[in-house]
Amino acid sequence: MTDRRTGAKAGLSRERVLDGALEYLDTYGLPALSMRKLGTHLGVEAMSLYRHVPNKGALLDGLVDRVMQLAFTGLQDPPAGAWVPWMRQFAHGLRAALRAHPGVLPLAATRPVNSPDALLMSERWLAAMRAAGLPLGMAMDVINVIATFTIGHTLAEVGQTPGHEGTEPDLDQHADELDPAQFPNLTEIITTRAGLDFDTRFTSAVDILLDGYAALSRPGAVS
Secondary structure (H helix, E strand, O other): OOOOOOOHHHOOOHHHHHHHHHHHHHHHOHHHOOHHHHHHHHOOOHHHHOOOOOOHHHHHHHHHHHHHHHHOOOOOOOOOOOHHHHHHHHHHHHHHHHHHOHHHHHHHHHOOOOOHHHHHHHHHHHHHHHHOOOOHHHHHHHHHHHHHHHHHHHHHHHOOOOOOOOOOOOHHHHOOOOOOOOOHHHHHHHHHOOOOOHHHHHHHHHHHHHHHHHHHHOOOOOO
């Protein structure tokens, strides 16, 4: 049986705590999360969690870190000159991780990635981008822009209002209210679904952003 005071027999670790918190968010949402409830979910006393995350703030930061780690799973450092496909893979990996755990979206949008683990991860990203040929400042810009766009796009795509999940408005809800004479474009969008494909929009926007930075990084480019 598990020692509920220490979680020893449960194999409790920082990774297990964070994965358990992701599972909890997926089921109950962010407003319901507490150290006590997470401990119950993992089958341990809440105090045992503090051996792995010192407080709830660290838990929330860790959840953002964990999703970033999931986004980089299987992604090797880019070879020289190949940072564009590497960043493209990161963007799609981050979107997939956030879509799988949408409860983390409000945290990813509001909590900077600055925990000790996250700082090590950021250092690795920057080193890889510089080794692939980008100046340090541009490398930081590219990472921030791609991460921020991906979080914002996914938040608009699948995000929910904390504490009011399921109440988010949708354009289709107004389909029967729109007068085609007054709203011909919106009516056509609802009918044809033109411009409503999140996958196509995301892919195109990421490619445009990366192509733009790639052009700026070329020798002789005017910024």
